Amino acid sequence: MTTRSLSLALALAASALAYSPAFAEPLKVVASFSILGDMVKRIGGDDVAVTTLVGPNGDAHVFEPTPRDAKALGEAKVLVENGLNFEGWMPRLVKTSGFSGEAVIASTGVKPRELTPEEQALEEAEEAHEHAGEKTAEAAHENDHGHDHGSVDPHAWQSLTNGAIYARNITDGLAKADPAHASDYRKRGEAYIAEIKALDGKIRAEIDTVPEDQRLIVTSHDAFGYFGQAYHVRFLAPQGVSTEAEASAQDVAKIIDQIRAQKIRAVFVENISDTRLIDQISRETGAKVGGALFSDALSPADGPASTYLDMFRNNADEIVKALKTS
Structure with missing residues (x-):
């Protein structure tokens, strides 16, 4: 083989390698929030490059996308979102970004948990309180794209059975x-x-080591309905399924009365919530504030819930510990 032929052969081989799957650029994926971002990383491995919009300790209920987020989504080949009206801001972001790739609704196939009449009433009351006095056209426009979850609880990842469905999707x-x-x-x-x-x-x-009639937990925000349904734990929360609005004084008083009546000794604050509400309940009832629970977001990498599975381990450990000592 001549020197020229050898050079041509090497060039063709290098070109073939450059376009082979092994040398392809990672698939660009945008995940709406940290729990989904972790799932994508576990399944995608080195074959994906993941951008997570709402990061650790972030609150997707009140998230406002930036131009940088729109740019990342516009360049992505895959979008992974929760669905169930969790990301109320997503339709606007998709439209703004011009995204045209593969859209994955992680909750597809999950049996949605319908809110109880009490939960629905609380949700509606909080939304009315939040939007009271908003008179400007800009505020009205924002309300059209708010975080109303309707009659369905969107926090379906709080059941590991559903987590397996998410992973499959x-x-x-x-x-x-x-x-x-x-x-x-x-x-x-x-x-x-x-x-x-x-x-x-x-x-x-x-x-199951805790008697079912003793499995009663108070949290700041109503994000653990699927956990309660799956593992037969009852959760009380003065705030509805969204953190967007503050709980009313009446709702807080109702929770305080119930804690006193049922002698509940442990309450929990979540990593995305303001601690003042739970601190107030603790002061007025004497209930002990337990360790942090992670509901809608993971912890940073150096925290106890930096992955979806670690989040579940942490939450279950904290809940069992509190129930056994209460």
Whole structure:
């Protein structure tokens, strides 16, 4: 082979390698909030580059997208969002960004938890309170795109059974958008789902050590309905399923009366919530403030809930500990 032929062969080989799946750029994925971002990273591995819009300790209920977020979404090939009206700001962001890739609704296939009449009434009262006095056209426009979840609880990831559904939907979405790495996504997805199911069994066993009539927890915001449904724990919250509005004095007083009547000794604050509400309840009832629970967001990397599975381990451990000492 001549020197020229050898050079041409090497150039063609290098070109083929550059366009092979092994040397392709990672799939650009945007996840709406940190819990979904972690799931995408676990399933996508090195084959994805993930941008998470609402990061650790962030509150998706009150999130306002920036031009930078719109740019990231416009460049992405996949969007992973929760659905169930959780990201009320997402339709505007998608329109602004011009996103045209694969949209994955992680909660597809989940059986939504309908809000109880009491929860629905609280939600409506808080929204009315939040929007009272907003008279300007700008405020009215914002309200048209608010964070109303309707009659459905959007926090479906708070059941590990649902978490496995989320993981399956994310796996399928990545595989569809990037067929060259589909087998890798499915392999990692199956391994991740197996971890989720194993943790689910462990948590059920731990919570079963507490008599069911003693499983009563107070949290600042009503984000644990699916957890309560899955693991037979009753949660009370002075704030509705959204953190967007403050709880009324009447709702707080009702919770305080119930804590006193039922002698509840432990209350929890969440990582996305203002601690003042729970501090007030603790002062007026003598109930002990337990460790932090993580509802809508993970902790930073150096915290106790930096992944979805760690979040569940932390929450279950804190709840069981509180129930056993109350």
